[in-house]
Amino acid sequence: MRTTITTLSTIGTMLLAGPGLRAQSFEGVIEFTKTTGPVVTNYKYFVKGEHIRIEEISARGEVQGIMLVDTRDKTVTALSPDRKLYMDVPNMRLPKDVKADVKKTGEMKDMAGYKCEKWTVKSATEDRQLSYWVAQDAFDFFVPLLETLNRKDEQAVFFLKIDGAKGVFPMLGVEQKMDGSEVSRLEVTKVTKVAQKPVLFEIPAGYNKFERN
Numbered sequence: 001m002r003t004t005i006t007t008l009s010t011i012g013t014m015l016l017a018g019p020g021l022r023a024q025s026f027e028g029v030i031e032f033t034k035t036t037g038p039v040v041t042n043y044k045y046f047v048k049g050e051h052i053r054i055e056e057i058s059a060r061g062e063v064q065g066i067m068l069v070d071t072r073d074k075t076v077t078a079l080s081p082d083r084k085l086y087m088d089v090p091n092m093r094l095p096k097d098v099k100a101d102v103k104k105t106g107e108m109k110d111m112a113g114y115k116c117e118k119w120t121v122k123s124a125t126e127d128r129q130l131s132y133w134v135a136q137d138a139f140d141f142f143v144p145l146l147e148t149l150n151r152k153d154e155q156a157v158f159f160l161k162i163d164g165a166k167g168v169f170p171m172l173g174v175e176q177k178m179d180g181s182e183v184s185r186l187e188v189t190k191v192t193k194v195a196q197k198p199v200l201f202e203i204p205a206g207y208n209k210f211e212r213n
Contacts, residue, residue, distance in 0.1 A: 025049065025140040028193040030169070035185040047141050051201040068201055071144035077203065080210075086203050087210040091150050098123055100161045109133055111171040112188045121158040127178050130158045132170040139169035155186055 030045040046053040050072040056065045066079035067089070076089040100123040107118040114135035122129040143165055146156045155173050159165065173186040 025138050026169075026193070027196055028191065029196075030188060030192075031190040032186055032188040035187075036183070046196055046200050048196040048198070048201060050141070050144070051198075052141055052145050053200050068203070069145060069148055070201075071141065071148050074148050076148060079203065079207065084204075084207050085210040086207045087212075091148075093150050093152060098126055098157055098161060100126075100158060102162050111135070112191055114171060114191070116171050119162060121161055122178075123158070124178060126154070128154050128158065128183075129176050129178055130154065131172075131174045131176075132159060132162075133172040134165075134168040134170050136168050138167050140167055142169050153184070155184060 027048050030047065032043055032045075034041045034043065042057040042059075044053075044055040044057065046055070050070060052069040052071070054067040054069065055063050058064050063081050066081065068077040068079065069075070074091070076091070077086055078089050079086045100121045103120045103122075105118045105120060109116050109118070111133055112135070114137065116133035116135045119132045119134055120129065121132070143160070146160055149156070151157070154175050158175075159170065159173070169188075170186065171188040175183040175185070177183060
C-alpha cells in the first residue's frame with residue numbers, strides 16, 4: 001500500500017510539474033548571414049521570450065542598425081546607434097496571398113550543431129522554390145517574429161505557408177527561381193544558448209524619437 005501511495009504521489013507531482021518539464025523556449029543569440037547576389041550582410045538575433053533584438057553588423061563588425069521587436073504587442077522599434085535616434089515602424093503591408101506546395105522531405109543534415117530536416121516550398125505562379133533546413137529546439141519566437149515584421153521577402157512569406165512550423169528555425173534557407181538560379185541565401189553561423197539581459201530590449205537612455213515631418 002505504501003508503495004502504491006508513493007507511486008501515485010510521484011505521478012501526481014510529475015503531472016503538476018508537467019509544463020515545467022517541457023523544453024523551455026529558446027533564449028540566446030543566433031548569428032547568421034544573408035546573401036543576395038554579391039551582397040553579404042551579417043545579422044544577430046538576441047532572443048528572450050517575446051522580445052527579439054535584431055542587429056545588422058557591418059563588414060568591420062560594427063552595429064549599423066537595430067530593431068527591437070515585441071511579438072506580444074506586435075510592435076517594431078528601429079534604433080540608429082550613430083544618430084542616437086529611435087522610431088516606431090508601422091506595419092502597413094497587407095499579407096501576401098501565395099499558393100504554394102509544401103513538402104517535408106525527411107532528408108536530414110547536421111548544421112550549426114543541430115540535426116536539420118529539409119523542407120521545401122514551391123510556387124510556379126511566383127517562380128520560386130525555397131529549401132529550408134530546419135532545427136527543432138523550442139524556437140517558439142520565430143513564427144511570431146515573422147508575423148510581426150510582416151516582410152515581403154520570399155524567405156519569410158514562404159516560410160509562413162508551412163503548417164507545423166512552430167518551434168523550428170531554419171539553419172539554412174535557399175531561395176531559387178524555378179530554373180534553379182539562386183536569388184538569396186540565409187545561413188546560420190552560430191547559435192548560443194545564454195540568458196539575455198532585459199536592457200538589450202529597451203530603448204537606450206539618451207536616444208531621441210525621430211519624428212517625420
